[in-house]
Amino acid sequence: MSPDTVSPDTRFRLSSQALPSGSVVGPQQLVPELGGENLSPDLAWELVPEDTASFALTCYDPDAPTGSGFWHWIAWDIPADARSLPLGLPREDAVVKQAANDFGRIGYDGPQPPPGAPHRYIFTLHALPVAELGVDPSAPHVQARFAIFSQQLDAASFTVTYKAS
Template sequence: MTTDDVTTDTRFLLSSTATPSGSVVAPQQLVTELGGEDLSPDLSWTGAPEGTASFAVTCYDPDAPTGSGFWHWIAWDIPGDATSLPLGLARDDASLQQAVNDFGRRGYDGPQPPAGPPHRYIFTVHALPVAQLGVDADQPHVQARFAIFTQQLSSASFTATYQAQ
């Protein structure tokens, strides 16, 4: 399966009460250097496609001045019967795998963009046909992302923004 084969199912939806779609990222989700708590937002999803055996979650800033964006969170091996993740998921939560992000830390780290225009933060849940992705969390996150994006059945996303002053 290639990413071109992935269908966007309008019944597969992702939301957060802490950082709703279209909002400014909530202060508690920001990095501690900006007065935040580095808490991952709560995420809830509905309408996963048939054949889903697990989920993965990502948070990506396509506006980071790196030429390739910035990955804030890559988590996988979330059980196929799950419909949510709590606010402030622990970096060492044993119920799933979390990669080392572009900050160099395992788990979620919030926005910390340079001063300038707003950055977009795209939160995505990916429905996967396998119970375990088969990727070691100690490997570079590109390996997990490759496995996620080449196997996903469908995905659901929302975008929030943050602008540094």
């Protein structure tokens, strides 16, 4: 059965109380330059695919004027028994590995788009068949993203927006 024919009630799902799907990013998740607190959102997931041995997380802005988008968060080695991440995950977490984002900082950094059209921020949780991704967090995030996307069993996403004035 293809993912498109599976009932939404039985599909892998990702959600956030701080950033409900389709919402506009609020001050808690914005960078300080825009008056924000720059806290990663709380995340929760359910209906995990069979054979999941760990999770990885990405946050991506496909609308950034770079030709290749902008990566706000790349995290992996989230344990298979986890079903949530807290609001404000520390940049140096004891369990979850995080790469430097496109701002050049480890962990999550919120929206800071140039003035103009709204930007989309896609949060995706990737179910992986391996307990450890085997990528050095100090390596460029493209290495972690390649390992994540080439191995994922399934992924759950939601999208939020933000428009700079």
